[in-house]
Amino acid sequence: MSQSLSLTTLLQGNQLQSLAGPLLIIMILAMMVxxxxxxxxxxxxxxxxxxxxxxxxxxxxxxxxxxxxxxxxxxxxxxxxxxxxxxxxxxxxxxxxxxxxxxxxxxxxxxxxxxxxxxxxxxxxxxxxxxxxxxxxxxxxxxxxxxxxxxxxxxxxxxxxxxxxxxxxxxxxxxxxxxxxxxxxxxxxxxxxxxxxxxxxxxxxxxxxxxxxxxxxxxxxxxxxxxxxxxxxxxxxxxxxxxxxxxxxxxxxxxxxxxxxxxxxxxxxxNEDLGQQVIGQLFSRPQVLWVTAGIIGGLGLVPGMPNLVFLLLAGVIGSIAYLRAHQSVQGEARTGEAEAPAVIESQDASWNDVTQVDTIGLEVGYRLIPLVDKAQQGDLLRRISSIRKKFAQEIGYLPPVVHIRDNLELRPNAYRITMKGSVIGQGEAYNGMYLAINPGQVTMALPGNVTEDPAFGLPAVWIDAGQREQAQVGGYTVVDTSTVVTTHLNHLLRSHAAELLGREELQKLLDHLNKDVPKLTDDLIPKLLPLASVQKVLQYLLEEGVHIRDMRTIIDTLTEHAGRTQEITELMAQVRLALGRSITEQCFPSGAELQVMRLHPELEDILTQVVQSNPMADGGIEPGLADSLIRDTSSEIRRLESLGLPAVLVVSDGIRLLLARFLRRSLPQLRVLAHSEIPDSRKIKFVSIVGGNKK
CATH class of the missing domain: 1.20.120 (Four Helix Bundle (Hemerythrin (Met), subunit A))
Known part of the structure; x- marks a missing residue:
């Protein structure tokens, strides 16, 4: 009863608020007549x-x-x-x-x-x-x-x-x-x-x-x-x-x-109101207040001037300057105490000194340390957490934790990203500045430190904060320092998604899956396939840019076919066939028509013969044919990208794996699909032909 009464009161209050505006306007107009x-x-x-x-x-x-x-x-x-x-x-x-x-x-x-x-x-x-x-x-x-x-x-x-x-x-x-x-x-x-x-x-x-x-x-x-x-x-x-x-x-x-x-x-x-801004910025510098107090006091000593007023005001301003200076000294003292290094007693070497390399590491120069220091409002840690969360939602598993440390051997503004102890990416970022990236349609040139976007290699320039609005007006994509580092990290995480899926990550993924669907994997692991084989299938999928969010379909498909074959490539082909709708959706979302490339029939016949004669290797492609294939495919990809279309090549099932492995080395942006992976409900339009005489 009380809840119903409060709801009625709330509705009546909202109705009165909605009537307040019209009533006020009517009353104002009525006063004129x-x-x-x-x-x-x-x-x-x-x-x-x-x-x-x-x-x-x-x-x-x-x-x-x-x-x-x-x-x-x-x-x-x-x-x-x-x-x-x-x-x-x-x-x-x-x-x-x-x-x-x-x-x-x-x-x-x-x-x-x-x-x-x-x-x-x-x-x-x-x-x-x-x-x-x-x-x-x-x-x-x-x-x-x-x-x-x-x-x-x-x-x-x-x-x-x-x-x-x-x-x-x-x-x-x-x-x-x-x-x-x-x-x-x-x-x-x-x-x-x-x-x-x-x-x-x-x-x-x-x-x-x-x-x-x-x-x-x-x-x-x-x-x-x-x-x-x-x-x-x-x-x-x-x-x-x-x-x-x-x-x-x-x-x-x-x-x-x-x-x-x-x-x-x-x-x-x-984040301050006007009063806080005025007090904080106008009276924050003791030197300015000391000079002002001296000038006003000097004017107060001139004969004929209102000496009492000038000297009194000079005293007030001088007192404010003294208080501000005293507060600054105390603040610096507290900061020094907080940053004083703790004395660590030397100890003998032990097994605790033996550490494993980080799966993913981020090392920063000393000028980038404020980005990872929460006490200095650094937001890099929060952004990296957001990247891992988005990666898990889109790729299908939680990547390893990114371990961050400073490295005095790096240049002050440098950073590098490591995977299992090896450097996979590096760059320079300038704290407090912005990176203006040229997406290809800018209308002006900007003064600054010319460079390249470390993630995608686009031309860019480091600019001061005061040039940010000007750069945005000129068509640049302007990002701050933390965004530069995290975008580079995000790109590398996705590029190395297959290598990051280790045994530990896969086991945690399966344990998480079993919470929602108990005993889903019991019939597969280890009865039909060892964990290593399942890991290898998933890594092959990730290498070709296929997400593994639909683990139920993947496990069901492996369970169905593992009793017949243990061949990893064949199992992967069956999984891709089961995920065909999802794979096609990744390339062409929202039911759009599939505007893709295909091979010239003569070239497809040649590659089919290569696979039949040597089904396990790419090396069976003759070097001259390999160079021509890469050159023609690269040319067609540029033409499709100029039309705003994704680079997708559709081939017969028998040669899909051969082409996917061979072309991925030189053309990582290319997706190779088999005819059988495309659902019957999707329309295909061949807009480009690779090799042979194009018509």
């Missing part, structure tokens, strides 16, 4: 001031522009509210202005008397100054910043999208994170575009305020003199003071809202 008593005007003017203060404070405490993404709409609503109040108050001023200074309510009277001392000339000057400040300085500057930000955000969108795709492909983020980041980029462009347009409302509001004031004063003089028979001086005093008070009570909230708009669009997004 319905007469309002002075007390209601007082309440609404006070509400307008409070709303402006709330908006200003929210903009001050927002850490990112999108934290206050509704601001353009609020800007429009507050502008409409001020204009409606101007219309309502003008009606009251013209109807009742002859009765005295409180004719339009206490708020307008207070602004007309207290703020400007009852002098309408002073009030008129103050009002015009506020309008000029709002219109010429704040609103124009905020609008210009919003316009430029919107333009650069739109120009940088393609580069940012490619960076998100690069992180997604490298396994650094998931689909949900990628979707959120894409939405954020789109929202940023929409926000700054909306702010650019919304600033026009504030500008128009300032112009409307001046016109309303002039019209009200002229209309008041006519009504007071001609209808209520007031003296010209009395009419001028009453109506001008009321109009000035009305203008000030509307223009001050407008100035506050415009200031909030300028703060929102001019801020750089960080």
């Amino acid at each position: 319905l007469p309002l008593p002075p007390f209601v005007l007082d309440v609404l003017f006070t509400f307008n001031i409070a709303l402006a203060i709330i908006v200003l404070l929210v903009s001050l405490y927002s850490r990112h522009a999108l934290d206050f993404s509704v601001f353009p709409t609020i800007l429009l609503i507050t502008t409409l509210l001020r204009l409606s109040l101007n219309v309502a108050s003008t009606r009251v001023v013209l109807l009742n202005g002859h009765t005295g200074p409180d004719a339009a309510g206490k708020v307008i009277e207070a602004f007309g008397h207290f703020l400007v001392g009852g002098n309408y000339a002073v009030g008129l000057v103050v009002f015009i100054i506020l309008v000029v400040i709002n219109f010429v300085v704040i609103t124009k500057g905020a609008g210009r910043i919003a316009e430029v930000s919107a333009r650069f955000t739109l120009d940088a969108m393609p580069g940012k999208q490619m960076a998100i795709d690069a992180d997604l492909n490298a396994g650094l983020i998931g689909e949900e994170d990628a979707r959120k980041r894409r939405e954020q980029i789109s929202q940023e462009a929409d926000f700054f575009g909306s702010m650019d347009g919304a600033s026009k409302f504030v500008r128009g509001d300032a112009v409307a305020g001046i016109l309303i004031m002039l019209i009200t004063i002229i209309g008041g003089l006519i009504v007071g003199v001609m209808q209520h028979e007031l003296a010209l001086a009395d009419a001028a005093r009453n109506y001008t003071l009321l109009t000035i008070g009305d203008g000030l009570v509307g223009q001050i909230p407008a100035l506050i809202i415009s200031t909030a708009a300028g703060l929102v669009v001019s801020r750089v997004s960080t």
Whole structure:
């Protein structure tokens, strides 16, 4: 019963929130046509001031522009509210202005008397100054910043999208994170575009305020003199003071809202609010404060200057400088204590000194150590964990743990990746800089350290953080240092997936499989096949880029055929046949038509004879034929890639293994499929012929 009641209350609360916006707009528009008593005007003017203060404070405490993404709409609503109040108050001023200074309510009277001392000339000057400040300085500057930000955000969108795709492909983020980041980029462009347009409302509001004031004063003089028979001086005093008070009570909230708009669009997004940014960056350097205190103190000693004020302020600034310097010394002392090396007593050698080589290792130079140090906000460890998780989800088993250590023998910015003690990849990365990768369609050249992307060999250049936006606008894919290292590591893990599947990983995979499907492997291992043979079949599949996520089908197929043959290549062929739909889907997802290469019939006949005469080796291919085969296949692959098609060669079953092994050495990107592995439901279109006379 209580749960039902709380749910009903929640639904009612959501309905009231959804009605708040339409009701507010209707009330604002109604104020333009319905007469309002002075007390209601007082309440609404006070509400307008409070709303402006709330908006200003929210903009001050927002850490990112999108934290206050509704601001353009609020800007429009507050502008409409001020204009409606101007219309309502003008009606009251013209109807009742002859009765005295409180004719339009206490708020307008207070602004007309207290703020400007009852002098309408002073009030008129103050009002015009506020309008000029709002219109010429704040609103124009905020609008210009919003316009430029919107333009650069739109120009940088393609580069940012490619960076998100690069992180997604490298396994650094998931689909949900990628979707959120894409939405954020789109929202940023929409926000700054909306702010650019919304600033026009504030500008128009300032112009409307001046016109309303002039019209009200002229209309008041006519009504007071001609209808209520007031003296010209009395009419001028009453109506001008009321109009000035009305203008000030509307223009001050407008100035506050415009200031909030300028703060929102001019801020750089960080994890700190405005107050923390100002204090942390403006007063963080004791040297600057010492020099400032000295200059102000020197001016305070000049005869004729207000010595007390200057010397007092110099003392305050000097005190702040002393406190900042003292805090810096204490912080460095604590850091030194934390980094002091522990004294380790020397011990005799023991068997504990004998260590096994790491299956996968990452060694870094000393300048890259902050990437793996959590105390220095290094995120490389987290990203490597994400890579292993994505590898397990896509390949089908959990790779070994990556052991990370520093190596003083490496260059300061160098790193290298090892597998079982041997180096399989190396490169250089610069902490704090970004790698701008040229995907082939850039529109500008960037200054920096020219290099190559260590993972895929694409031309690239190391740039400073300040050039990041410029590079994204120019079409570069910009990634940070951690992403460079983890993308390289991810590429090597996938390239060596077969070698990384050891006995330990396979046994853990089978144990995990038996938790979901008990006794699935009991009939196969070791009754029909030893564990080593199963490992060899899986390694062959991984060498040809076939994932092993469907272990049930693999185990069932091996169990079915292992009683007839123990030949690894034949068992692998049967497994590939069972996984044909999955293999085809890897090359051509979403049911797309298979646009593939094939061999010329004469060449296929020759290779078939080679296999029949020597079925166990590649060496039976005559050297001249081998060179021609590699050259023609490479040429056709480049042509397919220029069309955006994957490199897939479909051949007869008998020669598939021969070609797959032979061509994989020179053309690792090529996938060789047998006709029988392609499901009957998929359509095949041969768009290229390898060898012979092409027609």
